Amino acid sequence: MYAPVYFLYSEPMEYLQTNKLTGKQLSEVLSLQELCFSKDNLSNKPFLSNELNCSKDFPCFYLAYAEGNLVSFLTCFLPSPTEAEVNGFTHPQFRNKGLFSSLLSLSENTLKPYGYTQYLLQVEPHSKEGIGYAKKHCPDIARTEYRLSLTKQIWENSSKPEPMEIVPARITAENLAVYARISASVFNESLEQSTAYISTIVNNPEREAFLCNYGETPIGVFNIHYEEKDMAILYGIGITPQYRGKGMGKQLLSLALDLVFEKIQIAYLDVDSDNPIALSLYRRIGFSTSFQVDYHTLLLS
DSSP states (O other): OBOOOOOOSSSOOEEEEESSOOHHHHHHHHHHHHHHHHHHTOOOOOOOOSTTSSOSSSOOEEEEEETTEEEEEEEEEOSSSSEEEEEEEEOGGGTTSSHHHHHHHHHHHHHGGGTOOEEEEEEOTTOHHHHHHHHHHOOOEEEEEEEEEEEHHHHHTSOOOOOOSEEEEEOOTTTHHHHHHHHHHHHTOOHHHHHHHHHHHTTOTTEEEEEEEETTEEEEEEEEEEEETTEEEEEEEEEOGGGTTSSHHHHHHHHHHHHHTTTOSEEEEEEETTOHHHHHHHHHHTOEEEEEEEEEEEEOO
């Protein structure tokens, strides 16, 4: 659906907002992304699906067209009902014309009535355009996220933790409710949130979710996203509070990596700067930093 917005660009523009990209739109976004990322040496690709949003009905993709060509794109990842994570890019020939600001304004006007009060703008430290915008509008950094990578070869040559009686079980309809309960405990979220998430991904062929049992007791979870042909992202890795500090987290990660490297050659994961214990663990195992993203706080007026 098209929505009116004030134009900061001198030529007629078309602005589009949607909760789901069509095949044509997805192709346009990927083409623009390739152009911008190549020119600016960027790595933080936006997630182009609404499947992990807390509400899939809210518009989360915002597109600007000039003479039928996509020239600017903004996406809002909605992991919570009040905070959105924002990423976007603009064609090099159309920069410094207010297009990103127009898309941001459109998204704010759309999401504020639903209760959104804060944005976290994702900016890579060497992004000239991103840093320039952040310095002017949202200089405060809430946190930094590191994308870490590990190759199969490094993992096979590294020392492994002593085996423990932890067994991973892939999530099916039969154990979905247990996964939701354990995940809610691990990540301090509501059972409703956890259930909604696992219900979304359980039938997704690109994703796998696992419940880890110590003997007969479920004690942790992890997830795998096979994003591309020869790489995967590990995420949602955690142990319930009562089993932390016993070496089980390292064993769980080891099991997850063994599963991942049965299929692919490179594993990735993201870790926040406010989780130094996990960051230290990953680096001891052999993970190295591929890139980092700073999250700049922008309060919606």
